[in-house]
Amino acid sequence: MNNFSHIGKKVSRPDGADKAAGRALYIQDLTRPGMLYGKIKFSEFPHARIKNIDTSKAERLPGVKAVITAYNTPEIRIGFLRDNFALKKDKVRQYRDEVAAVAAIDPEIAEEAADQIEVEYEPLPGIFSPEEAMKEGAPLIHEVDPRGRERTNNILPLKFHHESGDLESGKQATKFVVQGQYSTPLVQQSCMGTAGCIAEFDMNNNLTLWAKTQIPFLAQRDFNRALNDMGLRGKNTRIIIPALGGGFGTGLDTHAYEYIAILLAYRTGHPVKILYTRDEEFSYLSPRQSSQTKINQGCDAKGKLTFRSVDVLQDNGAYTSWGATYPSVMMLPATSLYRVSNVYFDAKLVYTNNTYCQAMRGYGNPEHCWALESNMDELAEQAGFDPYEFRLINSNKPNETTPMGLKISTCGLEESLKSVAKKLDWAKKHGKGKQRGVGMASLIHVGGGGRIYRSDASGLILKLDDFGNVNVYHGGVEMGQGLHAVLTLAVAESLGVRPDKVFINPTDTGTCPWDVGTHASRGSFMAGNTAILAAKKLRSQIFRLAEDVFPEEVHKNLKKHKTKNPDYEPPEFDVREAATEERFELKDGFIFLKDAPDEPWLRLELGRFLRTIHFRDQGQMLTAEVFYDPPNERPDFEKGLGNISSTYVFGTQGAEVEVDTETGEVKILRMAAAHDVGKVLDPEGLRGQIYGALAQGIGYALYEELQTKNGKIQNTNFRDYKIPTIQELDFPIDLEFIETNDSFGPFGAKGVAEPGLVPTAPAIANAIYDAVGVRIPDLPITPEKVLSALKNLNKQTEKRRTAK
Amino acid sequence: MRREISFFLNGSEVKVAAMDHMRLIDILRDTLNLTGTKEGCGEGECGACTVIVDGQAVNSCLYPVFEVEGKKVVTIEGLQEPENRLSLLQQAFVNSGAIQCGFCTPGMILSAKALLDSNPNPTEAQIRDALQGNLCRCTGYVQIIEAVKKAAINIRDSE
Numbered sequence: 001m002n003n004f005s006h007i008g009k010k011v012s013r014p015d016g017a018d019k020a021a022g023r024a025l026y027i028q029d030l031t032r033p034g035m036l037y038g039k040i041k042f043s044e045f046p047h048a049r050i051k052n053i054d055t056s057k058a059e060r061l062p063g064v065k066a067v068i069t070a071y072n073t074p075e076i077r078i079g080f081l082r083d084n085f086a087l088k089k090d091k092v093r094q095y096r097d098e099v100a101a102v103a104a105i106d107p108e109i110a111e112e113a114a115d116q117i118e119v120e121y122e123p124l125p126g127i128f129s130p131e132e133a134m135k136e137g138a139p140l141i142h143e144v145d146p147r148g149r150e151r152t153n154n155i156l157p158l159k160f161h162h163e164s165g166d167l168e169s170g171k172q173a174t175k176f177v178v179q180g181q182y183s184t185p186l187v188q189q190s191c192m193g194t195a196g197c198i199a200e201f202d203m204n205n206n207l208t209l210w211a212k213t214q215i216p217f218l219a220q221r222d223f224n225r226a227l228n229d230m231g232l233r234g235k236n237t238r239i240i241i242p243a244l245g246g247g248f249g250t251g252l253d254t255h256a257y258e259y260i261a262i263l264l265a266y267r268t269g270h271p272v273k274i275l276y277t278r279d280e281e282f283s284y285l286s287p288r289q290s291s292q293t294k295i296n297q298g299c300d301a302k303g304k305l306t307f308r309s310v311d312v313l314q315d316n317g318a319y320t321s322w323g324a325t326y327p328s329v330m331m332l333p334a335t336s337l338y339r340v341s342n343v344y345f346d347a348k349l350v351y352t353n354n355t356y357c358q359a360m361r362g363y364g365n366p367e368h369c370w371a372l373e374s375n376m377d378e379l380a381e382q383a384g385f386d387p388y389e390f391r392l393i394n395s396n397k398p399n400e401t402t403p404m405g406l407k408i409s410t411c412g413l414e415e416s417l418k419s420v421a422k423k424l425d426w427a428k429k430h431g432k433g434k435q436r437g438v439g440m441a442s443l444i445h446v447g448g449g450g451r452i453y454r455s456d457a458s459g460l461i462l463k464l465d466d467f468g469n470v471n472v473y474h475g476g477v478e479m480g481q482g483l484h485a486v487l488t489l490a491v492a493e494s495l496g497v498r499p500d501k502v503f504i505n506p507t508d509t510g511t512c513p514w515d516v517g518t519h520a521s522r523g524s525f526m527a528g529n530t531a532i533l534a535a536k537k538l539r540s541q542i543f544r545l546a547e548d549v550f551p552e553e554v555h556k557n558l559k560k561h562k563t564k565n566p567d568y569e570p571p572e573f574d575v576r577e578a579a580t581e582e583r584f585e586l587k588d589g590f591i592f593l594k595d596a597p598d599e600p601w602l603r604l605e606l607g608r609f610l611r612t613i614h615f616r617d618q619g620q621m622l623t624a625e626v627f628y629d630p631p632n633e634r635p636d637f638e639k640g641l642g643n644i645s646s647t648y649v650f651g652t653q654g655a656e657v658e659v660d661t662e663t664g665e666v667k668i669l670r671m672a673a674a675h676d677v678g679k680v681l682d683p684e685g686l687r688g689q690i691y692g693a694l695a696q697g698i699g700y701a702l703y704e705e706l707q708t709k710n711g712k713i714q715n716t717n718f719r720d721y722k723i724p725t726i727q728e729l730d731f732p733i734d735l736e737f738i739e740t741n742d743s744f745g746p747f748g749a750k751g752v753a754e755p756g757l758v759p760t761a762p763a764i765a766n767a768i769y770d771a772v773g774v775r776i777p778d779l780p781i782t783p784e785k786v787l788s789a790l791k792n793l794n795k796q797t798e799k800r801r802t803a804k
Numbered sequence: 805m806r807r808e809i810s811f812f813l814n815g816s817e818v819k820v821a822a823m824d825h826m827r828l829i830d831i832l833r834d835t836l837n838l839t840g841t842k843e844g845c846g847e848g849e850c851g852a853c854t855v856i857v858d859g860q861a862v863n864s865c866l867y868p869v870f871e872v873e874g875k876k877v878v879t880i881e882g883l884q885e886p887e888n889r890l891s892l893l894q895q896a897f898v899n900s901g902a903i904q905c906g907f908c909t910p911g912m913i914l915s916a917k918a919l920l921d922s923n924p925n926p927t928e929a930q931i932r933d934a935l936q937g938n939l940c941r942c943t944g945y946v947q948i949i950e951a952v953k954k955a956a957i958n959i960r961d962s963e
Contacts, residue, residue, distance in 0.1 A: 016898035019906030020890055022840020022880030026907060029839040190941050192844050192852055192907035245842075245907035246941055278845035480905025480942045684901030684947065691944030692904065718849035718939060726935045726945040733946060 005587070006493045007747045008680050013485035014504060015243070015478065024243040027196040027212055032271035035198065036065055036103040038264045039110035040257060040274070041117045042284060043088070043097035046128075046353040046711035047139070048121035050090055050099060057116040058102055063109040066267045067117065069100045073263050076226045078254060081156070082146040084319035084356070086226070086259035092121070093141050093318035094355055095712045096284040098256045103264040103272050127154070128711050130292075130315045130350035141318055141351035156316055156349040160327035162335055162640020163344050164403035170307030170342030174298030176383040182295070182371035183778045186706040186713075187288040187699075188281075189360050190723050193245015195285055196275035197258050199265040207237045207262060212244055214251030214477045215517035218453070220509045222254040226262060241507040247479030248696075249359030250285060252519055253321045257284075282716035286358035287706050289326055290315050293371035297340070303385045303393040305340040312347035312368075317356030324349055324357075326364030328452055329445075331640050333368045336402035336648075337444045338376070338394035343403045345640055353711045359519065361693065362754045365445055366700060366761065370779060373441035373762035377769065386430065387766065388421050388440060396444065396650065398740075405633075405641045406444075406648060410740035410750075412676025413442060413650035420654040423672035423734045430770060435661060436669070439766025440654040441759035447678065447750030448646030448742070449630040450520030457629035458522075459513025460530035462491065462538055464622045466614055468589050468607030470495060470502045474530065475515025476523050477507055481753050482685035483523040489681055490528040490746060494535035496586035497606065513627060521649070521751030524681060528746025530628045537624035542609070543584040546591055549612050550584070550604055551576045557601035571597045631744070646744040649752055651675035653694070653759045657767040664787030666702060666768055674736040675755055679748030690735055690756040695724045697760020703780050811872045814882030828867035829853050832879060840880035840910050844939070851938030854911035855879050861918035863937070880910035883917065892962060893917055896955035897948070904942030912938045916952045924960055926952070 018024045055067040070089035078084045088097045100117045104110035127133045127141065133154040142151055171177075198210040207227060213219045216239040223237040244251070257274045265272040276285060297308040316324055327347035334345045380390035396402070398411040420440050421427075429438045449456045461473040470491055478484045484504045492499040505511060515526070554575055562568055578593050585594045590603040614621050635642025654672040659665070673690055680686055703722045707714040715721040741748035761779055769775050774789035810819040813836070820835050832838045832855070841864055844852030848866040855864045856878040883891045890898065893913060903909050912935060919926055919934035926934070931952050940948065 012898050013901075013903070015906065016903050017890055017894075019903045019909050020894040020897050020913065021884050022838075022842075022910040024906050025839070026842070028843065192850065192905060192939065192941055193842070194844070244905060245844075246905045248941070278847065278850075480907075482904065688901045688904055688943050688947055691946045692942045693944075695944035696941070717847055718845055719847070723939060723941060724944075725939060726932050726948070729945050730932060733944075 004493055004747065006489045006499055008683060010683060011485065011489060011499055013482055013685060014488050015484060026193050026243045026245050027198070027210060028193060028275060030198060030210055030242055032198060032200055035271040035273055036105060036268055037107040037110045038101055038103050038261050038272045038274040039114040040098050040260060041100040041114045043092035043095055043099055044119070045092055045121050045123050046095050047124040047126040048092050049124060050088065050092060050119060051122050052120040053100055054118040055100060058113040061109060061113045061116065063105040064102055064113045065105065065270065066103045066264055067100065067113065068263055068267060074230050076229045076259050077146060078222070078256060078259060079319050080322050080324055081320040083142060084256065086256050086263065094353055096355055098260060101260045101264060103268050126353040126711055128352055128354055130313050130352060133350045133352045141353060154351040156320060156324065156351065158324060158349055159638040160331065160347040160640070161345065161638055162331055162404060164335065165342030167307050167309060167342050167344050171298065173300055174306040175301045176379060177296065177298035178375060178379040178382050179296040180375045180378060181292065181777060182374055183292045184290060184367045184370055185779055186290045186357070186708065187360060187704050188706055188721060189248040189250045189288065191246030191248060191250060194276040194278060194281040195250065195255065195257065196273065197261050198271055198273045199261040200271035201265055205232050205235050207235065208240065209237055209258065209262070210240050210242055211258060212251055213239065213241065214247050214479060214519060216241060216477065216507055216509050217475060217514045218517055219254050223262065226259055230266060238508065238510040241477055244477065244479040247477070248361045249363065251477070251479070252359040252517065279716045282721060283713050286321055286323065286356055288360035289323055289357040291367040293368060295371050295375045297375060297379060299379060299383050303383055303390055305338055305394050307342040308334065308340045309344040310334045314347060314349045315352050315354055316349045317352060317354045319356040321356060321358040323359040325452065326367065328637050329364035330368040331404055332406065332446070333365060333372055333444055335404035335640065336406045337372060337442065338391065339396060341403060354708060355711070355713060361696065362758050365443065365754065365758045369441065369443055369758045370761050373759060374765055374775065374777065377439070377766045378775065388417065388426050388430070391417055391442060405643050407643045409647050409744060410678065410742040411650055412738035412740045415738045416650055416652040416674035416676055417442065419674035419736050419738065420652040420672045424654045424656055429656065433771065435771050436656070436658050437767045437770025438654060438656045439763050439770055440652055441762035441766060442652040443650065443755055443758040445649050445755050445758060446520050446645035447649035447752070448525050448744050449522045449632055450645050451632045451634040453516050454634065455516055455629060456632060457627055458515040458526035458530055459625065459627040460534050461513055461623060461625045462534045464538065464610055466607065466611050468497065468501055468605065468610060470497055472502060472504045473512045474527060475507060475512040476527055477518040479518065481523065481689060482682060483518065483527060485682045485685050486524040487527040487531060490531035491535060493747070494532045495538060497589045501589060513625065521753040521755070523751065523753065524749060525745060525751045526628065528681065528749060529630070530626050532746055533626040533628055534624040537626065538622055539586055541622055542586060542591065543581040545613050546584050546609065547579050547581055549609060550591060551579050553604050553608065553612060554602055561601040571599065573597055647742045647750050649676050649750045649755055651755050651759065653763045655764045655767040657764060657771055659768055659771045659786065661772060661790055664783030664790065666781060666786060668698065668731050668764065670732045670734065672734045673756070674738055675752060676738045676740050677752045678742040678745040678750035679739050680737050681747060681749050686737065686752065687735060689753055691733060693754065693756025694733065694760055695729055697757035698728065699724045700757065700779060701761035701764040701781055703782065705780050807870070809870060809873055811874060812876045814878060822869045826869040827865055828855065828869050828872055829864040831869050832864060838879055838881050842907050842910060844907065851915065852908050852911045854914045854938060856914055856918050859918065859921060861915045878914065880914060883913065892958045893920065893955040896951040896958060900947045900951035900954060902943060902947040902951035908938060908940045912940065912948060916955065920956055920959060925956060
């Protein structure tokens with residue numbers, strides 16, 4: 001079973017060479033004949049009535065082809081709850097609201113025209129925190145809901161709730177309890193390639209959109225609905241994905257700028273491109289949600305968790321994206337990280353006049369892991385356990401079902417805890433203080449799809465040509481994570497061809513089968529499983545047809561061989577007798593019989609076989625299509641129950657840090673990471689996924705934060721919003737992959753795109769506590785926060801000393 | 805104002821008309837259609853637009869085009885060998901898993917090339933110094949450093 005030809009072997013990603021040569025084409029690089037450039041005019045107030053929009057100056061500028069507002073275009077409702085609009089009418093609810101847009105012959109004219117649009121506002125009182133928004137009499141962000149019913153408060157109509165076991169009896173069995181409150185900030189995904197699209201209509205009014213999306217097929221549904229709203233009933237959208245300059249969750253929703261490009265393209269009859277500048281990306285693209293989490297959990301004298309109670313408060317901003325459903329993922333660690341039987345979870349989402357948010361890698365899990373794994377350390381200390389031992393006592397095990405109903409198949413949590421403890425030299429280093437410390441944190445995440453939509457499926461088509469090439473059509477999105485490398489390996493391995501004979505076609509809704517989207521770390525899992533199923537279909541077709549074709553063709557081989565080698569005596573072997581479908585094998589692009597003698601003429605090259613069946617009478621060509629919906633359940637999120645994924649991943653990260661008590665500066669000395677990945681498919685690609693995620697986790701832990709002032713984002717460039725540079729990552733990272741060979745996973749593998757950043761921040765925070773005894777509950781852990789916590793600690797020690 | 809400017813691009817002399825306000829990246833991407841040079845921020849903060857001017861890695865988004873008069877410019881398109889072969893440095897990036905989304909890659913490779921051209925045997929600290937202006941959000945930089953180290957060895961071995 002583990003005798004793989006390609007899986008787990010070093011391979012170059014198929015898009016690597018073009019990217020290294022600067023030849024991969026991103027949305028930034030694409031143009032269309034006659035293309036115009038769109039520019040958006042954004043709101044200048046966080047909450048205001050629009051009294052008047054004067055577009056006359058902009059319209060008069062030479063080179064301007066269209067100026068649109070909500071007042072001269074059809075209403076297009078967008079967003080997860082359809083509470084947002086492509087262009088805003090009557091009222092703006094956040095600084096970044098789109099109030100008008102222009103299309104012009106070049107980007108400079110478009111920018112000038114957008115500047116010359118004059119909007120008159122009547123400011124309204126703004127609300128910038130969920131607490132304010134929930135106060136009695138707080139101004140309403142939305143006066144009516146999407147169905148036109150009056151709203152009475154700012155709380156979203158989304159329920160995420162879970163109760164299992166008996167909290168009270170859990171509390172009675174409790175010896176130690178710790179309550180804590182933790183928060184995480186707004187974070188920008190910071191794709192190196194900014195957001196953009198090109199919209200183009202043909203003369204039948206069907207739309208093609210080159211989009212930076214991770215959900216081509218859900219986007220097609222959204223845009224087709226918009227075409228309907230525009231009066232183009234029954235018209236279709238084709239979505240083509242160029243090379244993406246990163247994704248990280250930014251492509252899980254359709255965006256106002258895309259609808260605006262569509263409106264402009266329709267109005268002008270030209271293709272229209274909208275491309276965000278870096279400042280626009282920071283200011284007007286939805287970031288990762290901020291969160292506030294209260295945790296109360298307890299354990300008995302033996303250190304076993306007895307109950308866990310979690311309340312989440314989420315600032316939704318002004319509108320609702322898919323990202324609002326973060327609590328659907330927060331529930332996983334809340335109910336299922338470590339064994340705990342009496343659980344309460346509730347999340348409240350509240351409208352404010354802050355920027356609305358969207359998905360980012362981890363999707364609620366890093367937010368919750370931050371709270372939970374900080375609290376686990378606090379509880380361990382309270383109960384007098386080493387935090388590593390405490391985690392081992394409560395570790396999940398294989399083949400168990402959690403309170404949420406997650407069916408854990410394989411589970412490498414114990415191994416990952418042990419691995420990190422060993423790598424950090426835990427026993428020797430923990431609890432020594434002296435400004436140096438070690439800490440760890442773990443995670444659970446979906447690893448076998450994540451059914452948050454009606455279908456969690458993915459399709460794949462394999463089309464064989466006359467040359468033994470395999471053309472692959474798959475709806476998953478390559479955004480840098482290495483999906484196409486895994487797809488290549490999976491197809492080559494399961495079909496039996498060399499990887500260089502596998503060609504991945506660009507993701508295009510016009511040619512690829514449906515896929516729910518590249519999210520929830522599901523890309524490799526789905527690509528691998530669909531490849532295995534499609535290859536199986538092709539192999540059985542090939543082997544059936546080979547019963548006739550193979551004996552004839554190898555007979556020709558033998559004749560040729562004999563001509564070249566007159567003295568050759570073939571071994572005794574009746575090919576026609578042996579040629580039954582179950583005895584065939586296909587490997588490295590050659591068809592042969594498993595038990596046949598190893599003779600060069602007794603092999604048939606796949607291309608030749610395919611030409612033979614193509615060009616004979618009633619010829620045929622081979623294609624296989626599969627549609628795979630993994631065995632998982634769409635949870636009832638109001639009850640917090642359901643096996644959302646077919647398998648789950650686990651992992652532990654650890655940090656050793658040094659804290660400068662003069663400056664509050666935290667220096668990471670080294671990090672260790674052990675991840676249960678099921679099975680390593682593409683070793684270099686996998687390393688890159690974990691290193692890259694871990695780097696994002698370090699930014700999240702120590703410095704990344706979008707600062708807002710009355711709803712306006714203040715740090716809108718890489719000078720003021722720091723992401724890790726190569727200088728910050730100057731410590732060793734000791735990485736280990738734990739192979740649990742999951743039976744649901746392709747070749748045993750589970751999805752691991754997100755986990756690498758989930759436990760990073762709490763691992764660092766726990767190390768800081770071990771080093772200097774201060775706990776920072778609010779990310780990021782800036783030197784100022786550390787310093788002020790150290791001062792408080794000193795004051796307390798001082799007080800205690802004088803009291804004695 | 806519109807003026808003609810001439811410089812050496814990837815070994816050949818080019819003459820193009822440019823406007824005063826233009827930046828080197830505009831000439832490369834828009835006038836010459838060399839889209840291998842990427843614009844990630846337009847403010848000199850991310851390094852995606854890095855090219856080599858007279859041996860120095862520079863941000864082409866901050867480089868006024870008229871300052872390039874008479875100088876030697878190398879872009880990512882200039883590294884490719886005949887018959888679609890990658891240079892040893894590019895190949896090392898591919899082999900090391902140093903490329904994910906690839907948007908930072910051309911700039912990253914050119915910063916590494918400027919380093920290796922002047923210092924064929926850099927220490928890890930020198931590699932970090934040379935690449936500190938190039939942001940990457942995907943890789944965490946580990947395999948990028950491995951790639952530059954490997955390229956340094958391969959280039960030395962090939963000479």
